[in-house]
Amino acid sequence: MQCLVIDQNSESRAIISAMLGELGFACCFLTEGADASPLSKVAFALIAVRDQSADLSAIRQLTQRVGGRPAIPVICFGDFVSIESVERCIVAGASDVLMRPFDVELLAFRLQQLGILNSSIAA
Numbered sequence: 623m624q625c626l627v628i629d630q631n632s633e634s635r636a637i638i639s640a641m642l643g644e645l646g647f648a649c650c651f652l653t654e655g656a657d658a659s660p661l662s663k664v665a666f667a668l669i670a671v672r673d674q675s676a677d678l679s680a681i682r683q684l685t686q687r688v689g690g691r692p693a694i695p696v697i698c699f700g701d702f703v704s705i706e707s708v709e710r711c712i713v714a715g716a717s718d719v720l721m722r723p724f725d726v727e728l729l730a731f732r733l734q735q736l737g738i739l740n741s742s743i744a745a
């Protein structure tokens with residue numbers, strides 16, 4: 623499965639991609655959501671976005687239905703110092719919001735709830 627990770631921080635990208643790798647995802651990386659438009663033809667199973675890196679309008683374009691395919695789930699992650707930042711992600715179409723720090727078990731659980739990951743992969 624392919625995942626697009628959008629995060630300006632290289633250390634944070636490495637951590638989230640390692641977690642996703644444990645769950646069977648191959649990750650592509652961008653530092654900003656605005657760079658995502660050329661990737662609209664790639665069949666991503668998931669988009670993981672660090673809140674501070676998010677141009678959520680660009681991400682919304684990626685997640686729209688294309689040729690009858692369902693929208694791509696977006697998980698925003700970050701430090702979320704305010705309810706407004708969580709609300710901004712949800713309003714923009716995020717499927718879930720994870721506050722850091724989180725571990726691979728929580729990530730797997732949330733992906734299972736979204737129907738992206740089955741329980742045999744996460745075990």
